[in-house]
Amino acid sequence: xxxxxxxxxxxxxxxxxxxxxxxxxxxxxxxxxxxxxxxxxxxxxxxxxxxxxxxxxxxxxxxxxxxxxxxxxxxxxxxxxxxxxxxxxxxx
Numbered sequence: 396x397x398x399x400x401x402x403x404x405x406x407x408x409x410x411x412x413x414x415x416x417x418x419x420x421x422x423x424x425x426x427x428x429x430x431x432x433x434x435x436x437x438x439x440x441x442x443x444x445x446x447x448x449x450x451x452x453x454x455x456x457x458x459x460x461x462x463x464x465x466x467x468x469x470x471x472x473x474x475x476x477x478x479x480x481x482x483x484x485x486x487x
Contacts, residue, residue, distance in 0.1 A: 411480045417473075 407417040433446050 408480060411477050414477075417477075420473075 410417055429450060435442065438446070
């Protein structure tokens with residue numbers, strides 16, 4: 396079954412121009428990092444609770460940094476891509 400989607404739904408160019416995230420890659424990255432920090436496949440409830448509380452503390456720190464207007468670091472590959480897209484916008 397083919398579903399035609401509006402270009403608005405999948406085009407991320409305007410998001411790059413406005414310095415917004417292009418996708419949910421940041422969320423996926425956080426999930427991956429959490430799994431790497433846990434390192435145990437089948438946690439007990441106590442260990443899971445400890446890991447979640449540690450993550451909560453880490454997120455609170457990140458939220459405070461954002462409130463203080465510190466921009467989170469982007470991975471170099473995404474920074475380079477955003478810079479190229481903005482450069483192309485200026486050429487057009």
